[in-house]
Amino acid sequence: MACPLVVDLDGTLIRSDLLVECGLRYLRRSPLEAMRPLLWLGQGKALLKTRLAERGEVDVTTLPYEPAVLALIDEARRDGRPVVLATASHVSLADAVAEHLGCFDEIVASTETTNLAGGLKRDLLVERFGERGFDYAGNASADLPVWRAARHAYVVNAGEGLLRRACAQGNVAGVLGAAADRRGQAWRDWLSALRVHQWAKNILLFVPLLAAHVFDDPSRLLAVFAAFVLFGQCASSVYLLNDLLDLEEDRRHPRKRERPFAAGKLPVAAGLLVSPLLLLPAFGLAALLLPWPFVAAMGGYYLLTLAYSLHVKRMIGLDVIALAVLYTFRIVAGAAAAQVPLSFWILAFSMFMFLSLAMLKRYAELVDARASGADVGGRGRGYLPSDLEMLGPLGAAAGYLSVLVLALYIHDPATAAAYARPELIWMACPLLLFWLTRMWMLAHRGEMHDDPMVFALRDRTSIAIGVAFLLIFGVAA
Template sequence: MSGDTRPPRAAEPPLVIDLDGTLLRSDLLLESALAHVRTRPLQMLAPLAWLAGGKVHLKQRLAQSVELDVTALPYDQRVLDLIGRERAAGRRIVLATASHRLYADRIAAHLQLFDEVLASEGAVNLSAERKRDRLLQRYGAQGYDYAGNAADDLPVWAGARHAYVVSAGGRLQRRAAAQGNVAAVLPPPAPLQQLRAGLRAMRLHQWAKNLLIFLPLLAAHQAHQPQHLLAGVLAFICFSLCASSVYLLNDLLDLDDDRHHHSKRRRPFASGQLPLLAGILLTPLLLGAAFALGLTLLPWRFSAVLLAYYVLTLAYSLYLKRLMALDAITLAGLYTLRLIAGGAAFGVPLTFWMLAFSMFMFLSLALVKRYAELRVARHRGDTHQARGRGYFPGDLEMIASLGAASGYLSVLVLALYTQDRATMALYRQPQLIWLACPLLLLWVTRIWMLTHRGEMHDDPVVFALKDRTSLVVGALFALIFWSAT
């Protein structure tokens, strides 16, 4: 006969699970607010008015106006495993959350793991002491075990039999442990891991695109002047900080679309590796730093171009990216604005030829990116419109035609550039520039052939900076222009 006199598991107190930051590696209030901004950009300030009626009123209005896809949210697998083990042992599982009941009920219906759902509704924001009081009223003192993650959970843990501390920082872990009932700790990601996720979200590798700022200086043959080089470095830093701010904002607004994408779902915010609040705070900080440096150390025209870049990017993130053709033209325009910013930083006028070449070339590369995305969708058998885009997989052939034609037009612009009087005055042997035309034809053709074969897995500009053949072509291109000087 066994000496174990413990009651069966089914007789144990229920296991109560918090939602935001515990079961979910995100925050539904922030998720719904960001979704509201994306779907209703003209009403982006409405939540501030709703907040005047109280936090629970804000949650209710957001839940009524924004429908989140709960099937794609980033759930913490460790908590799901804990629930699975306890549920298999016959234990009652309760979801208790400060999020609105509309979202809580949808999540419970999706997961099919909970016997009961307690959530914010009416005039009650079910957090902190209010959540503790509700649980004590239903189950009595130490009549439940509770898994939570935040300082608001301290009073709830205090009333529980056992506390499960999930993804909490060291200070909160110590405060919870001081209450003497912590049964288990599920640690947060290591600080270094969080830092890496933050840098990935900033997309530092994309900063290479901002080297285009130096192109007007090179084209004007003034790269040997130290003051111009210093201005270029400062302009590069400002543009890079602004671009990272844009990338963060774009990822915050594209959470739902990214989570349904075969590769973008692994991005730090979409996957829950990085808190949404970190992105919300970092976005204006990077943007402010970019403009502070630009306005202080560079000509005002540079900051004006930077502002135009940011406004156009914001319009792209909120609306233009979902419009067929206009999205690719906007991307080409954003690349061209980098050249214009460089001209403004150096005080160097831009030629018609450079602007025309930029628009045609970068339109081609923008269409490469769209083609690569749609090709993956077609190979998966998807015939529906791409999520968050204005294209269908059936548009592949037309996109390829338009993109290749645009790339070849950039070669034509380069050829015509060699016959311009200003070019003949700038170069001693302008006829040598003709040699760059077949090189560019080779590169454009190769890029499109690789994309057609499904070998383009990155932004084409970033791909070119990593691709050995592209680097060789670029070096030969530079050598030709140097020889013509």
């Protein structure tokens, strides 16, 4: 028999870890039973893998497969060599992957009583094929004993330290994968995963300072700058967790499938580690440096975002209201950090404006879905392309109501007392009407990014209108 090629699964054939992915799916579906996996782990890792595989189904058709390993398998098959999938993942997952790819002659994997990793995998392969009777492709330190027993070792997506240890064994026939080529790209992937560009939304924290006319107070300004950074850390932590919980949905999305975790550019386990490492210092420093109402506002933002990621975003109507509240939380947090009172008018304007933008986000997704013939509900949302005709008028009406709130604010006697030339603020109304109308028309034509805030921050017309809006209020003051 020709020397078989044995291929590992997690981190080798796929740029991910199925145990972690199953755990995340379990957490998303059963958040109130998040501690149960610890009980299973107490009875052995093999049982943990079995229970999570039973409850955390993975769509193997969307997994980020490693092209270099697939090419290695194709070469082995052309040479008439048997190809074996040998993995520490549960056998049910291995069977699903093998059925999807259709390129394996044999499968060996973990069961409820056996965790097929490290020395145990080596012993099984040596017993089956003999010492030096197989080639092996792996990616982790647990594969070192298997590589040692193999005829040829293929090292996939390994770090420099592990690669040196593998090469020291003297049988490395190939180094595969994009890990080495992407080391210079890793920091860009992390910036993308952390959504640092989304920190621009935290400019809303400065709105209460402007509205209270205390933007020239250094102590308040410094406090809001600190709040800006800490709120950004909190938001990035949530973005990481959201991406980890949405792996399968993102992989089905034409753009989101390129996100670092969905595409396998960053390890899923690393995201699980970095998320709390961002969150805990953010709250710790906030408690030390800023008033407790800011900590409470940021805590409310985090809890609502977590609820949104786990469940609320799949609830029609409640999802867009939650998004509007999340934007408003930034304004509340800014007022708390600056220790200035919150105006009824700001809160009313914020809720209607951001409800319109939240509906615009869903509307843009529906336009994309209709154009591609897809169903947004299949991406984890409760909407259908046929909901466009209802969602559009609702969202536009919410936006126009925000303009009405602005007009009523101008008419308020308190506004006349706060501004030297309050009549100039009327100029902001047609600007806002034009901007909202344009945004909705662009979305209707399919020219809108599925996140309107990101679109607005990159759109020259929107930026110009924003600058003009600020100038009007500045001159009126």
